[in-house]
Amino acid sequence: MDSKIRRIYVPMTESGFYILFCLQQPQHGYGISQRVKKMTGGALVISPGTMYGTLAKMEKDGLIAFAREEEKRKLYQITELGKEILALEIRRIERLYKNSKGESTDE
Numbered sequence: 833m834d835s836k837i838r839r840i841y842v843p844m845t846e847s848g849f850y851i852l853f854c855l856q857q858p859q860h861g862y863g864i865s866q867r868v869k870k871m872t873g874g875a876l877v878i879s880p881g882t883m884y885g886t887l888a889k890m891e892k893d894g895l896i897a898f899a900r901e902e903e904k905r906k907l908y909q910i911t912e913l914g915k916e917i918l919a920l921e922i923r924r925i926e927r928l929y930k931n932s933k934g935e936s937t938d939e
Contacts, residue, residue, distance in 0.1 A: 833916055837893055841917045843924060847878050851886050852910060852918050855896050860905040861887060890914070 841848070850868045859867070861883045868878055887908060890896045895914035899907045910918065 833913065837895075837913070837917070838920070840893070841895070842920050844917075844921045846876060847882050848886055848890075849918075849921055850876065851878070851883065852890065852895060852914055852921075855908055855910040855914070856918075858899040858907040858909045860902070860907050862905065 844852070847868075850871070851864055854864045854867050861880070865878045865880075865883055868876055887896065891898065891908065893913075894911055895917055896908045897911050899909040901907065
């Protein structure tokens, strides 16, 4: 993994994390925004500008790729690089959580 990509994406913004997390299955921007809203109980609402800007950047950087088009909507899916970045971020979040509870980590 390119260290520049790692520095750009880890740590991730909350919006970026949820967008990448949702793309473990092919999805379009509107579907992602609805899923994130449901997952967070409405605590996080991703604006169209943030959504499509993030999708474009992640696609350019190779974290996601165009999967197909359905009903005039582009569906994207996470790539292997995206999975690596997501796994790094999940481990980072888990470490933060454990440390906040006073638990030690192996890292």
